[in-house]
Amino acid sequence: MPEIRVTPLGAGQDVGRSCILVSIAGKNVMLDCGMHMGFNDDRRFPDFSYITQNGRLTDFLDCVIISHFHLDHCGALPYFSEMVGYDGPIYMTHPTQAICPILLEDYRKIAVDKKGEANFFTSQMIKDCMKKVVAVHLHQTVQVDDELEIKAYYAGHVLGAAMFQIKVGSESVVYTGDYNMTPDRHLGAAWVDKCRPSLLISESTYATTIRDSKRCRERDFLKKVHETVERGGKVLIPVFALGRAQELCILLETFWERMNLKVPIYFSTGLTEKANHYYKLFITWTNQKIRKTFVQRNMFEFKHIKAFDRAFADNPGPMVVFATPGMLHAGQSLQIFRKWAGNEKNMVIMPGYCVQGTVGHKILSGQRKLEMEGRQVLEVKMQVEYMSFSAHADAKGIMQLVGQAEPDSVLLVHGEAKKMEFLRQKIEQEFRVSCYMPANGETVTLPTSPSIPVGISLGLLKREMAQGLLPEAKKLRLLHGTLIMKDSSFRLVSSEQALKELGLAEHQLRFTCRVHLQDTRKEQEMALRVYSHLKSTLQGHCVQHLPDGSVTVESILIQAAAHSEDPGTKVLLVSWTYQDEELGSFLTALLKKGLPQTPS
């Protein structure tokens, strides 16, 4: 029985460390290779020893696919390929290929230089790892080998995020990675055609949420920034370098443009500048508006947003500053925050979720006095705002994607178990497909019934067509022929041709059957009665009474004879060839019921 096996090494009923093993029709594919942000020990990387204890990974895996450049989807890649050892192909989209090494390098720096970890991958390893990457275009079908092919679909979420279809023969799996079904200011919505995969592996971060319209959020955000700036206050927006930061930049930039504002906007430099460069390049991956207008002006060439210098923080007058990191736990954003916190005219806008313990979380929960290092107490007088800008699909979006792809079954990853359970029920209820949600290390086995293509000889097809009416798309037709299985190919040919090809002589196969009937009359009379009975029952067939006393129905022969022992019983001999099996067995069954009693 052919089957698809799926084992999440990470992201099974969990967020972070995405890594899913899929074996489909004998091919093994690893989807994503991420790290977990919550751990600093071995648990931060997936347990690759699950794949093979001894022996090279390359022998077991046909390919690795990375959906997008977030570290929880690609963070373990250098460790996996260089330190554990994998030499096979790694597939990702062009933007991911470009931005991924920057983030990996940044991650490495923090881990090694700041935290002083040993036994971590080196810069060289990142470079070596990236050399194994094969970049793919959207909707390009890539043949990994003769049978395995993959295809990327647009996923929104971040620049270059893609969903992948993995296909072997007629079986296929679609892995969504992270995706967003509502378009935003710089990215479009995820889209997949009606590819009807055997399995859809979907993320489910917001499995139990239905979000409000993005316009209200945007409007609120802009209004707040605008009001503060008009009052002469300063606005601090702590962000992570990639993804949402660009979204907010575009949002502010267009607003500034529209409203003709002159207040400076700054972006703290470093990582972002490099990334912005790639955003400018990969225009095709952005949304309709940016794609349409980039000839006049590339939206990522910000006119109003300038690089930030440390000294600017003390400048008088209003300004807007984007600073990293996003949770106000360290770095530039925290420094600026300290400087500005005392003035009630200023404002800080938290555009995302903050982990407990960070300054961001404290101020969001309403704390107005913060203890900083060295027993300083910082009084927060500035306004604190929270604004959620998330780029994941909500429950409706997930359902919409399932509806678009029409899979045979669904598997949920990248979410919390409790929330997944709700969505799983909903999917099973509304689409009537089976839905799974394995935990890490748990294997799901899906039996599949792949369709097998069979070639048919033209001669046979034409002959069959000549017999009946035209073929109709959705009607099954019965067809006689011989199936030849040779060198893993299937052909349907006419029996004569099959005999010829195989060099066999034709054998005739005849079935003969005796039917005993209680009757005292003569054989001839008996035959006549049989004849008239059959003639009246089988209207569409050619029934004949031959001169020698036998009856034929098409090519089936019926003879009546007297029983050798009991003269009161007559024996009907029914004989038919193998080809007429259907009719023949019908006839015997009919005759066994006996002849109708005639009044004579």
Add this chain to the structure above:
Amino acid sequence: MAAHLKKRVYEEFTKVVQQQEEVATKKLRLTKPSKSAALHVDLCKAACPADALQYLLQFARKPVEAESVEGVVRILLEHYYKETDPSVRLKIASLLGLLSKTAGFSPDCIIDDAINILQNEKSHQVLAQLLDTLLAIGTKLAENQAIQTRLVDVACKHLTDTSHGVRNKCLQLLGNLGSLEKSVTKDTEGLTARDVQKIIGDYFSDQDPRVRTAAIKAMLQLHERGLKLHQTVYNQACKLLSDDYEQVRSAAVQLIWVVSQLYPESIVPIPSSNEEIRLVDDAFGKICHMVSDGSWVVRVQAAKLLGSMEQVSSHFLEQTLDKKLMSDLRRKRTAHERAKELYSSGEFSSGRKWGDDAPKEEVDTGAVNLIESGACGAFVHGLEDEMYEVRIAAVEALCMLAQSSPAFAEKCLDFLVDMFNDEIEEVRLQSIHTMRKISNNITLREDQLDTVLAVLEDSSRDIREALHELLCCTNVSTKEGIHLALVELLKNLTKYPTDRDSIWKCLKFLGSRHPTLVLPLVPELLSTHPFFDTAEPDMDDPAYIAVLVLIFNAAKTCPTMPALFSDHTFRHYAYLRDSLSHLVPALRLPGRKLVSSALSPNIAPHEDPSQQFLQQSLERVYSLQHLDPQGAQELLEFTIRDLQRLGELQSELAGVADFSATYLRCQLLLIKALQEKLWNVAAPLYLKQSDLASAAAKQIMEETYKMEFMYSGVENKQVVIIHHMRLQAKALQLIVTARTTRGVDPLFGMCEKFLQEVDFFQRCFIADLPQLQDSFVDKLLDLMPRLMTSKPAEVVKILQTMLRQSAFLHLPLPEQIHKASATIIEPAGESDNPLRFTSGLVVALDVDATLEHVQDPQNTVKVQVLYPDGQAQMIHPKPADFRNPGPGRHRLITQVYLSHTAWTEPCQVEVRLLLAYSSTARIPKSPWIEGGEGPPQVDTSIEGAIPFSKPVKVYIMPKPARR
């Protein structure tokens, strides 16, 4: 070379035709062989299929006369039978189709052949083309029932073809020709009609998506031709909504819409339940579902169609804006709901904290339905769509639905306001316009107003002006709202001073709509103090004027308000009432006699006397023929003066007054011209005086063109009179020329032309002739036979007496008439700094003008630039330069490119707007021209142009190029 020769040959042939034209009997014989013979020779010469194809292609470029079509068709058919190459046969088939479309040719003679060759054809492509040809023939012979039935039979026979192209064409044929059920047709035909629907319906499940699409399209075609579709189609179409192919889904959405409009009230069951709903509701739900389709083409289609489903029940309609939010399985309120709550609780603009939107009650997991089959949230999705085409379609649909349902309008307000912040300007603009259209049904809440007003700072002028328009007709609920609007508008004014006029106008309406809300604001706005005198504001400050405009307009219906004014306010009122009379209404001010007595007492009945006055003065004029010429002239002069003054005073009557005044002026000129001494004295002596008469004739012509084309709302009965006047002017012209020129030769031509004009007039206005009793034309037509045969001198004499005797025609006044007018806002013509540019290069001049009551400005309005050397340049603005901010109003914002050789010093050029007109009807094009490769014909039908705006002078200075 060969092609050239052939061309020559053709030319000769056509010449032959023209020469022989009078011999009608021979014509056919001569043309037929010539045209077809050439083709025949060519085709026989062709050695290989490629050559033959070339000949056919060349042949297709030339038009064929209706008489020779049949011959050509015979030749083509003959070759068709012989031809073995399918591509040549294909071309012949397509030519047959083209030929049968020729005007004046009846293709029933070739139908048998066409059907014949169809039966023997093997190639699918050729078959498809032949069916196309049959379609062309069938549409031409739409009246012939027998042929229609025959063609339908042929189509049905080929429906089983294996090629999708052939099936496509068959379905198309069925859709276009399938007989319609009419009460007069016999039962048998009724049967075939029902069959057609069933046959087409069977192909909804064809294996090829193109055929499925064609089948749906054919069904739609049947509907368009007036066949009533059966309700069973609905279920079939519903199945197609989940088709794999977007074009099928898109067509299916259309079909469902059509059926829902046909059977809105029938009841359909809801699958998997026992309930039943109205068909239109069901269809609405299904189309709503398609708004979240995978293909944007389908989404646009669905969103567009939603707008026109007005019969849908309000329950379903309101669902489209509904989206149940939840977070972590707990119900959450939308931002809209929160805003509303904040507002109703009396609290305004609180800083939102984290967790303010925290979810409240738990949601029952079983009850949550993630994919609504119904209309839920369709517009929420549509308005958030990735493609702006879908968003625009959704906004339009919202607009249409909101116009028909006030309750829905109230609900969709939040969403429309949100769209004001869309990233694409077109969408923003569209939503502002939409809001304006539904503004009768809505009242803006303060928080909504806040968002609306924020857009006032938009850098796009279109957006700002659209918003001003919107504010003009918005209802605001509170006095804070008014204050807010005023503050924002003033902010807008300081940021973009060019918006001045638009803002003043906006405040005018805002004030007159909300007098009671403005009242409590007055002391604050005028910064008056109960005890102290405050400084007198600067009268020239546009912001101060804006405030005054608001207050004065509010005071018009609020008599208590003037009590709050301080002394200088009254003075400013008097000043503004005079300088900006269109913005400041007349007020009744206590204790002030100067304005109050004359105008204000009762405004409403005031219109009637002026109307009466107009009528009376016109009636007086129409009794004209009984007066002596001198008296008539005087009366006309007085009346014209009266009318002009009336037009100035009463803006509502300006159009009528001007129109009638122009007409009277024409009459006056005519009378004056006929009074000339010229007529009584021998011709050669009065060469100089004749100037006056001919000038009068010319001026009458001009005035009649103005009357015909510069007024909107002119009806046919006026057009007759205008043309009649023009005819008189032409007669006058003829007489003057006759009297002043020596020799008879030029007169012949002129006479003939004039008689042609009379003939043309008669043909055009044959229906209106009875009302022209006793007029010039009436008499003229009586004498027409005589005129035709007389010599020019005699004609002139007759005309002269008739002109004198003819009665003055009564001009019936149209209901609604408005004079087209234009004001150039920019360039203002005040600048002393010349616009410098290098000679030989161009400089772009921004022109901004408002046009009122211009019909079809895209085609008629031109910009004229007049250089000091007398050189005039006419510029055709692009259609996209015209905007339509309101009914009857247009706005032209364009750039005019100026260029000239070097000048020694700066000089002024004149810029003005012209209204181009053409009285000739456009001749329909023949199918040959669009098929051929000939250059697109330039529309050069502009006959003349009337200037209709004041010229503006622009100071320019082309400098010599520096080397």
